[in-house]
Amino acid sequence: MADYELSPASEDGPRGGTSRPVRVGLIVCLLVICIMAIVIGYLGYLVWAQRSSGPTDYVSGIVLGRCLSFTRIARPELRDKDCKKILDAFKSAFVSKDPCSITREDYQPLINLTADPVPCDKSLFWSRSKELVHEYTGIQKEMFTLEDTLLGYMGDGLTWCGDPRTSEIKHESCPHRNETCNSTATYVFWNVISQKFAESACGTVYVMLNGSRDTPFSKASTFGGVEIFNLRPEKVHTLQAWVMHNVEAVSRDTCSGSSIRELKSIVEQRKISFECYNDYRPARFIQCVKHSSHPTCRALL
Ligand code: JS2
Numbered sequence: 001m002a003d004y005e006l007s008p009a010s011e012d013g014p015r016g017g018t019s020r021p022v023r024v025g026l027i028v029c030l031l032v033i034c035i036m037a038i039v040i041g042y043l044g045y046l047v048w049a050q051r052s053s054g055p056t057d058y059v060s061g062i063v064l065g066r067c068l069s070f071t072r073i074a075r076p077e078l079r080d081k082d083c084k085k086i087l088d089a090f091k092s093a094f095v096s097k098d099p100c101s102i103t104r105e106d107y108q109p110l111i112n113l114t115a116d117p118v119p120c121d122k123s124l125f126w127s128r129s130k131e132l133v134h135e136y137t138g139i140q141k142e143m144f145t146l147e148d149t150l151l152g153y154m155g156d157g158l159t160w161c162g163d164p165r166t167s168e169i170k171h172e173s174c175p176h177r178n179e180t181c182n183s184t185a186t187y188v189f190w191n192v193i194s195q196k197f198a199e200s201a202c203g204t205v206y207v208m209l210n211g212s213r214d215t216p217f218s219k220a221s222t223f224g225g226v227e228i229f230n231l232r233p234e235k236v237h238t239l240q241a242w243v244m245h246n247v248e249a250v251s252r253d254t255c256s257g258s259s260i261r262e263l264k265s266i267v268e269q270r271k272i273s274f275e276c277y278n279d280y281r282p283a284r285f286i287q288c289v290k291h292s293s294h295p296t297c298r299a300l301l
Pocket of ligand 1 (some may be wrong): 083124125126127128129130145146147155156157158186190194197220221222223224226
C-alpha cells in the first residue's frame with residue numbers, strides 16, 4: 001500500500017464512534033473542571049463577601065485569602081474563625097506604628113483569635129530544610145510544621161510594615177532588621193508565633209535538620225535560639241532529630257557530629273530525651289523521587 005494511502009481502519013473513519021475509555025476520560029475531565037470551577041467560585045465569593053467594607057491592599061488581600069482558604073478548605077474544622085476580624089487584628093499590630101518598634105504585645109489580639117493547637121506527637125520543627133520539610137508534611141498530613149498552622153500559613157513568604165504618618169500597609173519599602181531597627185513587624189511576628197508553637201508542643205516532637213551544612217544546628221537560628229528553649233519539659237518528653245543530607249551533596253555533619261552533639265546537650269540539660277536519625281527513611285524517599293538513579297536511592301527504591 002503506498003505511503004500516502006490511509007490504512008483500512010482509518011479510511012472509514014473510527015469504527016462505531018468514540019471508544020468507551022475515551023468517553024469515560026471525557027466525563028472525568030468534565031467532572032474535574034466542574035469541581036475546580038465550584039471551588040474557585042466559592043473562594044472568590046468568600047473573599048468578595050469578606051471584603052465588604054473598604055478596599056484592601058496587597059498584603060491584606062493575601063492574608064485574607066489565605067485565612068479563608070485555610071479555614072474553609074484546608075482545615076474546615078476551623079471554619080468558625082472570623083477571617084475579617086483576624087485580618088483587622090493582624091493589621092492593628094503594626095499599622096500607623098513605628099516599623100522598628102513593634103512589640104510582642106502588639107500581636108496578642110491576633111494570637112487570641114487564631115488558636116490552632118497541634119496534637120501531641122505531631123509537631124515538626126525544622127532548620128535550613130524548608131523545602132524538604134514541607135514536601136514531607138504535604139504528604140504526611142498527620143504532621144504539622146508552624147507553616148501548616150493558620151498563622152504560619154498566613155504569614156509565610158510575606159513582608160509587611162506600617163508607617164506612623166499613614167494608615168497604609170507597606171510590603172516593598174519596609175526596613176530590614178539591623179542594629180538600629182531591631183523589632184520589625186515580620187521579625188517580631190515570627191519570633192512570637194515560633195515561641196507559641198514550641199510552648200504548645202507535647203509528647204515526642206521532631207526536627208528536620210540539614211546535614212549538608214557545616215552546622216545543621218545553630219543557636220543563631222529560630223529553631224536553635226527560640227523554639228528549642230521554649231519547649232516545655234513537663235509536656236515534651238522526647239525530641240527526635242532527622243539529619244537529612246542532600247542526595248547529590250557531601251555529608252557535612254551527622255547525628256554523631258559536633259553540631260548535633262551540642263543540640264543533644266541542650267535538650268538533655270532541659271530534661272528532655274534526645275534521639276537522632278541520619279536520613280530518616282520516609283523523608284529520604286521524598287528526596288529520592290527526584291534522584292531515583294543515584295546509587296544511594298537505587299538501594300532504597
Ligand atoms: C521570615 C520566616 C518569612 O522550626 C522552624 C519553624 O517553626 C520556624 O518558626 O522557625 C524554624 C525555622 O527557622 P530557622 O531555624 O531560623 O531556619 P531557617 O531555614 O533559617 O528559616 C528561617 C525561617 C523562619 C520562619 N519563617 N521568617 N519571613 O517569610 C518566614 N517564613 C518562615 N517560616
